[in-house]
Amino acid sequence: MQTTYSGKEIPQLAGEKCSVIYALEVIGGKWKLPIIWKLSKKESLRYNELKRELEGITNVMLTRSLQSLEEHRLVIRKELQHIPPHVEYALTDHGRALIPALEVIKDWGQAEMERVQSLTDDR
Amino acid sequence: MQTTYSGKEIPQLAGEKCSVIYALEVIGGKWKLPIIWKLSKKESLRYNELKRELEGITNVMLTRSLQSLEEHRLVIRKELQHIPPHVEYALTDHGRALIPALEVIKDWGQAEMERVQSLTDDR
DNA sequence: CCGCATCCCCCAGGATACTG
DNA sequence: CAGTATCCTGGGGGATGCGG
Numbered sequence: 001m002q003t004t005y006s007g008k009e010i011p012q013l014a015g016e017k018c019s020v021i022y023a024l025e026v027i028g029g030k031w032k033l034p035i036i037w038k039l040s041k042k043e044s045l046r047y048n049e050l051k052r053e054l055e056g057i058t059n060v061m062l063t064r065s066l067q068s069l070e071e072h073r074l075v076i077r078k079e080l081q082h083i084p085p086h087v088e089y090a091l092t093d094h095g096r097a098l099i100p101a102l103e104v105i106k107d108w109g110q111a112e113m114e115r116v117q118s119l120t121d122d123r
Numbered sequence: 124m125q126t127t128y129s130g131k132e133i134p135q136l137a138g139e140k141c142s143v144i145y146a147l148e149v150i151g152g153k154w155k156l157p158i159i160w161k162l163s164k165k166e167s168l169r170y171n172e173l174k175r176e177l178e179g180i181t182n183v184m185l186t187r188s189l190q191s192l193e194e195h196r197l198v199i200r201k202e203l204q205h206i207p208p209h210v211e212y213a214l215t216d217h218g219r220a221l222i223p224a225l226e227v228i229k230d231w232g233q234a235e236m237e238r239v240q241s242l243t244d245d246r
Numbered sequence: 247c248c249g250c251a252t253c254c255c256c257c258a259g260g261a262t263a264c265t266g
Numbered sequence: 267c268a269g270t271a272t273c274c275t276g277g278g279g280g281a282t283g284c285g286g
Contacts, residue, residue, distance in 0.1 A: 020160050020225055023232030030259070037143050047268050058260060063269060072235070084267045085266085097234075101227035102143055108220055109146030112195070153279070170248055181280060186249060207247045208286085 026072045031057055031065045033102070036074065036091065040099050044078070044090035069095070149195045154180055154188045156225065159197065159214065163222050167201070167213035192218070 027033055031054065038053050039045060045053070051062055066089060069075040074095035080086040150156055154177065161176050162168060168176070174185055189212060192198040197218035203209040 018157070018160065018229075019232030019236055020229045021157060021232075022236050023228045024156065026232075026235060033147065034141070034144060037141065059269065060261090061259065064259090085269085087268065094235075097231055098228070101224045101231070104224035104227065105146045105221070106141075106143045108224070109142030109144075109149075111220075112149060112217075113142055113145050115196075182249060183281090184279065208249090210248065
């Protein structure tokens with residue numbers, strides 16, 4: 001969607017202000033949904049825990065994505081005053097409201113994966 | 124999602140083959156979900172009807188997106204033998220399975236839109 | 247009416263290096 | 267540990283024009 005929503009311009013749909021499209025603007029991009037997905041599994045995660053779970057993500061992208069999600073109130077950042085620094089990220093209620101949708105998409109993706117798998121098995 | 128999923132590489136999540144991510148590969152990009160959304164409202168739509176509903180989409184992107192969705196069996200293409208040509212697109216059962224997720228995302232996006240709206244009203 | 251062929255631009259996302 | 271600062275590249279997506 002990726003779902004991503006892959007950024008760029010928001011498509012305009014005739015006859016309605018489409019909130020599906022609006023949502024895509026907020027949760028679009030390569031890493032936003034994976035981050036939400038990971039955060040949905042735990043109460044909270046530290047910066048480097050997230051980085052370890054999301055294989056291949058760079059500091060830049062993780063920071064940017066988290067900042068964007070924080071701006072839109074999907075994620076809350078808790079900075080504990082410690083040396084060395086200790087920062088925790090967690091989903092807000094608003095962010096958790098997306099989990100049911102992710103569950104549906106996950107189940108759907110699973111079925112899709114298995115279908116494709118069985119196709120390649122045939123060859 | 125763009126959610127999108129905006130294509131490119133699929134993020135790898137540690138410890139699990141994440142089907143959320145897999146799904147994003149299929150429904151990612153700028154126009155896929157808008158197309159599914161529009162098709163979910165009617166039994167079927169013709170090429171130019173879709174083009175009219177999706178303001179700003181070009182022939183290239185509409186064609187590419189529909190082909191991709193057809194490959195993944197989300198959409199079925201019915202070509203009626205007429206002069207002039209008449210082609211209809213409709214969701215398959217597999218495609219319709221995504222509608223519940225879109226509904227959740229839509230409601231979530233609506234709330235988000237209204238929240239942002241009320242914020243800008245204050246200024 | 248319904249597309250495909252081409253060409254091209256822009257920016258999301260990556261690589262690398264450095265700090266409080 | 268948790269980020270910033272820079273620079274760069276690939277391909278997603280747009281514009282235009284042609285053809286069955």
